[in-house]
Amino acid sequence: MGRTLKGVAGVRRRDLRDATGAPASGIPALLSRIAYGDERTACAAVDELADGVCALGFVVAEATAPAVPFLLELAASPGVVCRPALRDLLENVCRAAQWHSAAAGSASDHRRRLGWETAARSAVHAGRPVVEAVASSVRPKEAEPARRLLPAMDGTPPFREA
Template sequence: MGSLLKGVARVRWSELRDAQGTPAGGIPPLLSRIAYGGEDTARLAIDELGDLVCALGFVLGEATAPAVPFLFELAGAPQVPCKAELLELLESICRADNWHSSAAAAGGPKRTGFQEQPTWEVAARAAVHAGRPVVEGIASSVRPEEAEAARKLLRAMDEVPPFPEV
């Protein structure tokens, strides 16, 4: 996949489920389109990727946390377009708590049906928090849309700490 995204092949995407509940094998080609396509191609790929890693802007999947470091790799690469859109997707991932809230609301014996999903949110949010140094670097960008998106993500990280263990 070129100099970017070298680690993508080490993830067993087809064994993971995306935010739509299907095998996550579609994630690597979208990451590649973001890395190596033009601005229009990248923008469309980010939109499609958002459906797979953060459906509806708040539902995460098992494959979300493994995808997050690659989103940061792309956001931090100088030649990759649409950094603001990548950062907005990361903010949505950071703020997502659909499964966690559902598990808490279910309580009692019904809660066991939600055991995996809140763990996915914990892992994804932790992965977003781990990328803070990249976001701090982008926050001083000379491109206002990138800097503002980075500052919004930093605020989200401050407001929404990683979940406690479920």
């Protein structure tokens, strides 16, 4: 897949499920379409990927955290045409707390799902230097979504395991 997305093939998605419950094996192709597609293709791929990594804008899955480093890479790549949408997706991942909320209100065991949220939010927080670099851009269209993501990161510290 070229220099962009260099490590995407090394992620074992075969055994992972996305937020829709489907196998996560299609994520690399979506990332590639985002990286190298024209605007229509890339934006459609972002929408499809958003359903898989953060369904409904607040439900993450086991495939989310492994996708975040690639989302951060694409969100910071000048050649990618849908960077604001990627940063919005990262903000949704960062704010996702569906499983933590469900666990707080029920006696059922959500431990595995809690781990998905914890890992996803931690992955977004690990990309803070990338987000800060993009937020410092003099181009408002580029910088604004990153500037919105930073307060979301500040307001949603990584979960602590109980």
